Amino acid sequence: MLQQVEGSQAVAEAVAACRPRVVCAYPITPQTHIVEALGRMVRSGALAPCRFLNVESEFAAMSVAIGASATGARVYTATASQGLLFMAEAVYNAGGLGLPVVMTLADRAVGAPINIWNDHSDAMAVRDAGWVQLFASSNQEAVDQHVLAFRLAEELSVPVMVCMDGFVLTHATEAVSVPDPSDVDAFLPPFRPRQVLDPADPMSIGAMVGPEAFTEVRYLAHLRMLAALDRVPALAAELGERVGRPVPALVAPYRLQGADVALVAMGSVLGTIADAVDALRDAGHRVGALGVTTFRPFPAAAVRDALGAVPSVVVVDRAFSPGFGGVLATDVAMALAGADVPVASVVAGLGGRPVTEASLRRLAERALDGSLEALSFLDLDRPAVEAALAADGSARPTGPTAESVLRHRGARSRRPPGSPGTPAGPTSTEVAS
Amino acid sequence: MTQQAPVKYYQVGSFAVGNRLLPSELRTVQSDPARANSLTSGHRACQGCGEALAARYVLDAAMRATDGRLVAVNATGCLEVFTTPYPETSWRLPWLHSLFGNAPAVAAGVAAALETAGRGDVRVVAQAGDGGTVDIGMGCLSGMFERGDDVLFVCYDNQAYMNTGVQRSGATPPAARTATTEAIGPSPGNPFGQGKDVPAIAMAHRIPYVATATVADLHDLERKVERAMAWHGARYLHVLAPCPLGWGSEPADTVRVARLAHESGLFPVYEAVQGEVTDVLPVRRKVRVEEYLRLQRRFRHLFDETGAVREPETVAALQRMADQAVRRVGSGRTTHRTTYEESR
Numbered sequence A: 001m002l003q004q005v006e007g008s009q010a011v012a013e014a015v016a017a018c019r020p021r022v023v024c025a026y027p028i029t030p031q032t033h034i035v036e037a038l039g040r041m042v043r044s045g046a047l048a049p050c051r052f053l054n055v056e057s058e059f060a061a062m063s064v065a066i067g068a069s070a071t072g073a074r075v076y077t078a079t080a081s082q083g084l085l086f087m088a089e090a091v092y093n094a095g096g097l098g099l100p101v102v103m104t105l106a107d108r109a110v111g112a113p114i115n116i117w118n119d120h121s122d123a124m125a126v127r128d129a130g131w132v133q134l135f136a137s138s139n140q141e142a143v144d145q146h147v148l149a150f151r152l153a154e155e156l157s158v159p160v161m162v163c164m165d166g167f168v169l170t171h172a173t174e175a176v177s178v179p180d181p182s183d184v185d186a187f188l189p190p191f192r193p194r195q196v197l198d199p200a201d202p203m204s205i206g207a208m209v210g211p212e213a214f215t216e217v218r219y220l221a222h223l224r225m226l227a228a229l230d231r232v233p234a235l236a237a238e239l240g241e242r243v244g245r246p247v248p249a250l251v252a253p254y255r256l257q258g259a260d261v262a263l264v265a266m267g268s269v270l271g272t273i274a275d276a277v278d279a280l281r282d283a284g285h286r287v288g289a290l291g292v293t294t295f296r297p298f299p300a301a302a303v304r305d306a307l308g309a310v311p312s313v314v315v316v317d318r319a320f321s322p323g324f325g326g327v328l329a330t331d332v333a334m335a336l337a338g339a340d341v342p343v344a345s346v347v348a349g350l351g352g353r354p355v356t357e358a359s360l361r362r363l364a365e366r367a368l369d370g371s372l373e374a375l376s377f378l379d380l381d382r383p384a385v386e387a388a389l390a391a392d393g394s395a396r397p398t399g400p401t402a403e404s405v406l407r408h409r410g411a412r413s414r415r416p417p418g419s420p421g422t423p424a425g426p427t428s429t430e431v432a433s
Numbered sequence B: 001m002t003q004q005a006p007v008k009y010y011q012v013g014s015f016a017v018g019n020r021l022l023p024s025e026l027r028t029v030q031s032d033p034a035r036a037n038s039l040t041s042g043h044r045a046c047q048g049c050g051e052a053l054a055a056r057y058v059l060d061a062a063m064r065a066t067d068g069r070l071v072a073v074n075a076t077g078c079l080e081v082f083t084t085p086y087p088e089t090s091w092r093l094p095w096l097h098s099l100f101g102n103a104p105a106v107a108a109g110v111a112a113a114l115e116t117a118g119r120g121d122v123r124v125v126a127q128a129g130d131g132g133t134v135d136i137g138m139g140c141l142s143g144m145f146e147r148g149d150d151v152l153f154v155c156y157d158n159q160a161y162m163n164t165g166v167q168r169s170g171a172t173p174p175a176a177r178t179a180t181t182e183a184i185g186p187s188p189g190n191p192f193g194q195g196k197d198v199p200a201i202a203m204a205h206r207i208p209y210v211a212t213a214t215v216a217d218l219h220d221l222e223r224k225v226e227r228a229m230a231w232h233g234a235r236y237l238h239v240l241a242p243c244p245l246g247w248g249s250e251p252a253d254t255v256r257v258a259r260l261a262h263e264s265g266l267f268p269v270y271e272a273v274q275g276e277v278t279d280v281l282p283v284r285r286k287v288r289v290e291e292y293l294r295l296q297r298r299f300r301h302l303f304d305e306t307g308a309v310r311e312p313e314t315v316a317a318l319q320r321m322a323d324q325a326v327r328r329v330g331s332g333r334t335t336h337r338t339t340y341e342e343s344r
C-alpha cells in the first residue's frame, strides 16, 4: 500500500519486516532517522525477539554485527561517511568471514573538510571489502533492495550494503509502498547460517591463513560475489512478482535506443538525469541513460550489453580518486574495453552540490559536439579555485584550503537557492554532524 | 577416633597448594581427567608461555561452570596465532576471532544473538592480550562494561605486544626494555608514567565482578573464573601471564616470576564486587622488587654483571610503585575465603 513516508522510516519498516534479531548502530547524520525508527520498534516490543544495541562507535557496531551473525542471528546496522571509515577494518572482516550482515549506507561525503551532505565517496572507500553494494535511485528502490539484501546475503554468505543518498533519499518524503510482512515472510526464509558458533558442534572461525591458501580463500570469495550477478536478477524478479512492481537488479537502461550519447550514473541523480534525457530527446538530441544498480559485484556484461552500440559514454560520478578520476567511470571503461568507445569521466555533486538538469543538459550537449574533456568537474567554480591557487603561491602559512575557498565564494555574491554552492537537503536545525 | 593431625598444605616455599593433598572437591579443574581440554595440546606457543597456561585454566574452569555451554571470542595476538595455524585448531569449544581491537564488541554481539535465540544458558568469554585490552580494545571494552553485556572478558597481561615482537604497550612497566623502549640512552627502558590500571577502570564502571590473578596461583585463578561465571552482566578478569620470550625469563621460571610479581607488591591480586574491593590475596612472604626484576632480562640494565643494583634510583622508584599498589588495594577488607586454610 502506498503511503507518504520519509525514506528513512520506510527503510526502517522494510528492515523490520525482515525480522532482524540484532540491530546495532551508532548515530551519524544522515543515517539517524533509520536507526531511531528501528530503536522505537524494538522498544515497543513489535520486533521481539530482537535486541537493539547502542554501541560506543561504528567500529563496535560492525563488530557486534559480526559476533551476532556468527552466532546465527539476522543482523542489521546502518552508517554513513566518517562512520563507515571508522568501522572499515570490521567491514573488511565481515566480508572476509562471509557473514551475511545487511547495512544501509546513507551516502555522505568523507572529510576533511567535514561535510554532512551527499556524495558517494564513503561507498567507494570500501568498494573492495567483499560486500555486495546496491545503489538505490529512489526510496521505493531502497525499500525493496533491503528485502532483497537479506535474502541475497544469507543465500550466498556475503554481506550486503544498500547505498541510498543521504538527505536526498533518507530525508525525502514521498509515496512509497513498504512490502507487506507476509510477502516478506514468503520471500525471505529463516536464516540458516553456513557457519555458526554452537557448543554442540564447536568450530573455530577466523583462523589465520598463510600464503599456502590465502589466494584460494580470496578466490572463493570472488566466486561468491560473481554468483550475486546471477542471483540479484533472479531475486529481483521473484520479489518484483510478489510485490507487484519492478525491483531493480543490475542495471537500469533509460531511452538508450539509438542514442548517440549515454549518461551513466548511480543513485538519486538518475532521476534528474532522466528529466535531462527527456528534455534533450524533446529537443531532438539522441541521448539516453544507464543506471548502475549493482555496483559490486560490477555487472560488466550487463553494462556492455546495455550500452551496446552507443558511440559516446559519459559517466557521472559522485566520487573520485584524487589524482586520477571517477571510480565508476574506470569500471565502465573496463567493461567497454576493446569497444573503441570514448568514456568521459565527469565528477559531479560532491559534498551535496546539486546536480541540476541544466548542467546535465549542457554536459550532454558538449558530449554530442565532441568538446567534452576526458575528465571534468561539473559546475566547478574556476575563479574560486584560481584564487586559492594564487593564495597558495604566496607566503606561508596561508591557512586551510577550505577556508580560502569559502572566503572567496562568500566574498562574491549571495546566490539564489539551488545554485551551485547551496547544498540541497537539511534545514538549519538538522545540520549536525 | 583420634583428632586428625592438621594437614600441611604448603610443602614448598612457594605456598602453592598441591592437588595431591586436597580432598577431590578442592582440587583444580585441570587435575580432573574429565576436564574439557578447551585449549588442547599441539599449539605453537613458546615453552613456558604464561598465556597458554592461563587460558587453559580459565577456559576449562569456565567450561565446568557452564556445563560445557560456552563460546569464546579472541582478539588478535599470540593466543590467537599460536592456537589456530590454518587448518589446524587447538580449540575444542566454539571460537571466533575477528580483529585486534574489537573482541569485547564481538562478544557482545554473540551474547545478544544467544539471548534473542533463547539460548541465554550458553555463556560467552572474550579474551585478549594486554594490547588488545588496555590499548586498542579499550573503547570497545568500556562500551561493553557500560552496557553490561553478558560477557566475561579476560586479559592475559604479558605487559607488551608480544605477537609483533615485544613492543611497548600501555601495560608495559616502567624501566622495562621492549623493542620500542630499548635499554639505551640516559633513561633506558620504558619511561616512568602513571601506567594504566585497567582493573581499576573496570571497577569504575561498577560492573558486578572484577578480579586480578596470576598463573602462580592457579587455584585462585580457577576459583575466580567460577565466581565470575556465577554472575551475569559484564565481568573482568586480569591475569598476569609472564612471557619468557618478551621478558627474557627462563621458561621454567614462568610461575616463579608471576609469584614474585605478586609477592613484591607490583601486581596485587584481588577481587572486587560492584566496584569495591572485597578480597585481597595475602602476600605470605614479602620480597623486594629486585628479586622479581633480576630474573628478567628486560630489566638487565638495572643490574651489573654480578647482579648488584646499577640503577638504585630506578629500583627504588619501582619499589615505591609496588608499595603504593599494595596500599591502594589494601589488605584488611577481606570478606571472602582467601586461602584453603581459612576455608576449613
Ligand SMILES: Cc1ncc(C[n+]2csc(CCOP(=O)(O)OP(=O)(O)O)c2C)c(N)n1
Residues within 6 Å of the ligand: B051, B076, B077, B078, B079, B100, B101, B128, B129, B130, B131, B132, B133, B158, B159, B160, B161, B162, B163, B164, B169
Ligand atoms: C589494527 C591492528 N593493529 C595492529 C595489529 C598488529 N598486531 C597483531 S597482534 C599485536 C600485538 C598483540 O599484543 P597483545 O594484545 O598484548 O597480545 P600478546 O601477543 O602480547 O599476547 C599487534 C600489535 C593488528 N593485527 N591489527
Ligand code: SF4
Residues within 6 Å of the ligand: B044, B045, B046, B047, B048, B049, B050, B051, B052, B078, B079, B082, B158, B162, B163, B242, B243, B244, B245, B246
Ligand atoms: S611470545 Fe610470549 S606470549 Fe607469545 S607464545 Fe611466546 S611466550 Fe607466549
Ligand SMILES: [Mg+2]
Residues within 6 Å of the ligand: B129, B130, B131, B156, B157, B158, B159, B160, B161, B162, B169
Ligand atoms: Mg601482550
